[in-house]
Amino acid sequence: MAKALQSKYVVFGVLTLAVLYFTFPIYWTFASSIKTMEGIHTFPPNLIPQQLTDPIWKNYVEMWTERGFNQFTLNSLTVAVSTTVIVMIFGTLGGYGFSRFRFPYDDYVFIGILGARLLPPIGMLIPFYRLFGELQLLDTRIALITVYTYMNLPLVIWLMRNFFISIPSDLDEAAYIDGATRFQTFKDVILPLAKPGIAASAILVFLFSWREFLFALALTLSPSAKTLPVGAMMMVEDVVVIWNFLAVAGFLAMIPALLFVIIFQRHIVSGLTAGAIKG
Structure with missing residues (x-):
């Protein structure tokens, strides 16, 4: 057997x-x-x-x-790509800082950042709604980008910190001896080795921003800001569900996310198999 x-x-x-x-x-x-x-x-x-x-x-x-899905798709792409870029820039820098530097109460600061993400999203809906109402940012893509950045940044900082910790700090010291600055060391030595972690984090951020529904429904009112998940919900009408159009919405929403994963998956595999560090 x-x-x-x-x-x-x-x-x-x-x-x-x-x-x-x-x-x-x-x-x-x-x-x-x-x-x-x-x-x-x-x-x-x-x-x-x-x-x-x-x-x-x-x-x-x-x-x-x-039915306006050209605008919904543009809104989703704008929000997801902008959120991913912003989160990956600050999350990568933050993760590197927490992995290489020590300062007073650094562990408490790190736990506090993670603690902000432990709140259930629905519990933050009303505060965000009132905040953006006061700032006159309701029904804008900026509001969604801000919310998604807040919700994804702690996760990326945590993931990238753990990934940078796995990279030997001896590489930093060797780069300093060769005359590299701190930023040059980060950009030319550490960052290329962190490509697998960056790719994995970017996939998670993009997929969350692309498929998020609750805040997109509550914070947007017009087609100029609505995203694909909210547009798909509009196919569920009062007395009938337009199933074929709902299937179209689901398939259209699937394509960019699938392409994004395929592209970054190649970088993950190449990063994991691109050789080893010899001491």
């Missing part, structure tokens, strides 16, 4: 089933997005799409042009 389970054919079969299991929702979402409403409600459902729209991309065109 043990030899049979270790057979390459068994392993291949198990992996194939796992891939089919995890990719089927993606396929079903796409298949539903090109169906008519009659095709959506067909019972039993057809694995191969029937009663398709004519032309087949009609639902996508209508969602993109008539």
Whole structure:
């Protein structure tokens, strides 16, 4: 039995089933997005799409042009990319500082930063709403970027601090001996070694900012600031759910996040396999 389970054919079969299991929702979402409403409600459902729209991309065109998903996509990309860039800049610098420098009460400061993230997001909704109302920032992308930065920065500082600690401090000292400044050491020596941690942190921040719904719903009022998750919710109307348009929204929301993960995954693999440090 043990030899049979270790057979390459068994392993291949198990992996194939796992891939089919995890990719089927993606396929079903796409298949539903090109169906008519009659095709959506067909019972039993057809694995191969029937009663398709004519032309087949009609639902996508209508969602993109008539239902404002071009603006929703632009808003989501702007918020997610801006948040990721801001968080990674300050989170990487903060993580490096906590890993290399010692100052009075540094552990308490670090715990305090992490403690700010322990609050449940829904508990911060009203304070943020009132704050942005006073600052006249409601219904703006700046409000979402600010909230997402607050919620993701502690996580990235913690992740990058632990990653920088795993990099020997002897490399810093060797760079100082060679005449490098503190910033040059960080930029040219430490930062390239931290690419896997930076990529992993960037993926987490982007995905959270891309899919976040609660604050995007509460802090935005008009299409000029609404994001894709909120736009998708608009397909759930009072008396009917427009399932094919909802599937279009889900598939459109999936594509940029999937591309982002694929691109950064390559950097993670290359960073982990790019050789070793010899002492």
